[in-house]
Amino acid sequence: MSLKTLGIILLVAANLPAAAPSFSRDIQPILQKKCQGCHQPASRMSGLDLTTFDGFSKGGTRGPAFVMERPDDSIVVRYLTATLQPRMPLGEPALPASEIALVREWIRDGAKNDSPTETTELRTPVYLQPPVITALRFSPDGSEIAVSGNSEVLIHGVDGTAPLRRLTGSAERILSLVYSSDGKLLIAGGGTPAQFGEVQIWDPKSGKLLRSTRLTGDTVFGTSLSPDESKIAAGGTDNSVHVIETASGKELYKISNHENWVLATVFGIDSKRLVSASGDRAAKLIDAASGAFLENVNLLRGELAAIARNPKKDVVVIGGAERLPYIYLLDRPRNMKIADDTTLVRTLERQDGAITALDWSPDGKRIAVAGAAPSVNLYDPETGEKKASCKGHEAGIYAVAFSEDSSKLATGGFDGKVRIYSTADCALIRSFVPAPLSAGTPPGRPQ
Ligand code: HEC
Structure with missing residues (x-):
């Protein structure tokens, strides 16, 4: 040529x-x-x-x-x-x-529509079988319980009758739920895998979505609310913690100092610090106003997936793949050596499976540990003694929450059932499938 x-x-x-x-x-x-x-x-x-x-x-x-x-x-x-x-x-x-x-x-060019079908339209979800439960929470007045569904949050009375309200949004998965202390806001974190992460702020009484904020190109995890309720934190697959202003839904900053997904977050009592826990094995203490990294809370051991704080003190329990719940002080004295582990208050009993969810009762007296094993164990944080074991699940448990008066514990997981137990002795009070199931046999699943 x-x-x-x-x-x-x-x-x-x-x-x-x-x-x-x-x-x-x-x-x-x-x-x-x-x-x-x-x-x-x-x-x-x-x-x-x-x-x-x-x-x-x-x-x-x-x-x-x-x-x-x-x-x-x-x-x-x-x-x-x-x-x-x-x-x-x-x-x-x-x-x-x-x-x-x-x-x-x-x-x-003519504004042509070449989208194959309008699949993103919000329709009330239909369930042929119970969806896996990934998040749940009692309302602060104890009358209702919010549970994750597919593309929605289901609000039930604690008696488990048909859902009172269905909060349908555009995120397919809801992975965390938190109420404001007056019960007027319900914060849901999640997203649609490989598309977007989202934090939704609902009025749970009217079922109206007040604000929603899209973060990252994938679902967000471990959404938490600061005690003064001014800020919301969420972890991402971008190895970052994203912090949002509650009043506006605006992202204030993100902190990218982890080396793996951030799966859990919690704020300190004064709302001035927050801790993020990650698959990189670190729980990191962050200045909540500036987003500056302060220090590691823990010595690195196994991958972390869950965190909860003592409601009355700056003490946290963390856990994950290693199956051991560690109780740590939030702060390390400034002059402490790197390998010094004296802020570790206590290690609880090794679980039968990886830890996926933790909660600390509002009265401070119990820690609930849930995970791949089909029972939730309750411990006295002061002595480390196991007080009860709540049984009945058929497989992994991904969500656990105490009621505001600490008398009840709700659990949910792979089998799609909510179980409500008495905290004192793990007696089962009630269990129900929160998703309204359609009549009929799911295709390809003969009975
Ligand atoms: C943080 C919330 C927010 C985001 C994000 C946002 N909008 Fe808006 N949008 C608004 C509000 C509020 C109004 C009404 C503004 C006004 O009239 O004062 C509006 C109005 C509009 C309107 C005019 C609608 C009408 O007929 O009144 C268009 C068009 C629009 N937005 C497009 C977009 C596009 C495109 C994007 C993304 C690139 C976007 N918006 C992102 C909040 C938002």
């Missing part, structure tokens, strides 16, 4: 139009990451739902979000470029020029 021919080929190639932007490949991922926290069925800010093509096309209170072939007249472009105020995404940096260019070009 002569140089001249090559030159002509290159010239022709350079003038060929680039592949036209596709809605499902180019536009939807931008909306999903940067916009859907505020524009989704459960929280339609300005009347706009950006989780489906139809919602995008219909637009919000100001009418259709785009005009075919006319990017400059399209409301969405005007909000992205701040010719209409406030600029979108609200409170966040502007989208990169390349992403705005994609949106413009897609509109200029």
Whole structure:
């Protein structure tokens, strides 16, 4: 091939139009990451739902979000470029020029919908079998219990009758639940695997999603609320802890000082420090105002998956793959040597399986340890003595919570049943499947 021919080929190639932007490949991922926290069925800010093509096309209170072939007249472009105020995404940096260019070009090209099906639309979940329970919590007044479902939080009366309310959101998995002390807020952390992590702030009484914040490209774990309720922390697969302001839902900062997934977080009593526990075996103490790393709480041993704090003191219990619950003081004296382990108060009995969930009773008198073994053990934190063992599960337990008066313990896990026990002796008070099961045989599962 002569140089001249090559030159002509290159010239022709350079003038060929680039592949036209596709809605499902180019536009939807931008909306999903940067916009859907505020524009989704459960929280339609300005009347706009950006989780489906139809919602995008219909637009919000100001009418259709785009005009075919006319990017400059399209409301969405005007909000992205701040010719209409406030600029979108609200409170966040502007989208990169390349992403705005994609949106413009897609509109200029006719704004075609090439998404295979509108699968992201929020529908009330249907259950053919009980879903695995990954989070649960008693309401502070003890009258209700919030339990994770598929793409929703189910609120039951503690008598376990049909769900009183269903809080359906766009995150497929709910991995942590926390109530504010007055019971007016319910914070749910989770996400959709390999797509987004999300922290949702609900009004559990009305079932309204007040705010939601998208964090990272994967689910978030171990969501916790500071005792003064001003901040929410969540761990991620990005080896980071993300801290959100409760009032606004805005991400204040992230701390990326772990070497593995962060699976659990808890704040100190004064809300000024927080501890993050990770698969990298470290529990790290962080300044909650600045996000600065202060010190390691523990000596590194096994991978960590769970943490709980004494409600009255800055003492935590941590545990994970090694099956041993360690009770540590939150703070290490400044002059302590690296290998000094005198802040370790006590190690509890070795469990029969990896530890996945821990809770400390509000009266401070019991620690509940749950995990891969099918029973939850209750210990006296002062003596380390085992006080009771709550049995009945058929497989692993992923969620455990005491009631506010410390008299009851709720558990949930692989078998999809909530069990409520008396804390004193592990007598089973009640058990129920929180997900409303549909009648009929699941396909491919003959009875
Ligand atoms: C933190 C919440 C938040 C995020 C994130 C956000 N928006 Fe908005 N959006 C709002 C609010 C609030 C309004 C109403 C603004 C006003 O009129 O004062 C709005 C209005 C809009 C409107 C006008 C709707 C109408 O008809 O009234 C469009 C279009 C829009 N947003 C697009 C986007 C896009 C695209 C993104 C992502 C790149 C995004 N928004 C991210 C909160 C948000």
